[in-house]
Amino acid sequence: MREFTFHSSRITLIRLFASDDMANDQPKRPSWDEYFMGIAFEVAKRSTCDRARVGAIIVRDKRILTTGYNGAPRGLPHCDEVGHLIVDGHCVRTLHAEQNAIIQAALHGVSTDGGTIYVTHQPCLNCAKMIINAGIRRVVYAGAYPDENSQAFMAQAGVALQRFPWPPKRED
Ligand SMILES: [Zn+2]
Numbered sequence: 001m002r003e004f005t006f007h008s009s010r011i012t013l014i015r016l017f018a019s020d021d022m023a024n025d026q027p028k029r030p031s032w033d034e035y036f037m038g039i040a041f042e043v044a045k046r047s048t049c050d051r052a053r054v055g056a057i058i059v060r061d062k063r064i065l066t067t068g069y070n071g072a073p074r075g076l077p078h079c080d081e082v083g084h085l086i087v088d089g090h091c092v093r094t095l096h097a098e099q100n101a102i103i104q105a106a107l108h109g110v111s112t113d114g115g116t117i118y119v120t121h122q123p124c125l126n127c128a129k130m131i132i133n134a135g136i137r138r139v140v141y142a143g144a145y146p147d148e149n150s151q152a153f154m155a156q157a158g159v160a161l162q163r164f165p166w167p168p169k170r171e172d
């Protein structure tokens, strides 16, 4: 009887350790916001202006419609080849990531109406205006790029603005 008890408690212990190991081997599935934001950061790696590497993706119904990163217009030399083009302290050579994502939708005839845009940085005023008129209803961004006008415009237009800090905090 004593021997049986010993064995059964050992089996329980082994099971406990086994389930611990399994939990460590299988990281928590990312939420949709985390998943899409991770992709936006991947897209940002293609940026050709190192003053800010920005990535954006437009999503609707959990599907990626288009992607964009900041860079010079098609066929023109990029900042990483010929240097920045600075006017009033900003590099004006590039289209912004959000703009490129919206333009790509126009180019391929994809409606952005009712979509969500995930951006690695908070949109500037020009991008905010384009986001509003592209019918995008939600903006999820990681890094703050404080622009009161941009925030006010989106709020007035009823576009939800939500910060998703990166990398996300995990409660494991
Ligand atoms: Zn540049």
Ligand SMILES: [Zn+2]
Pocket (backbone or CB within 6 Å): 096, 097, 098, 123, 124, 125, 126, 127, 128
């Ligand atoms: Zn912008």
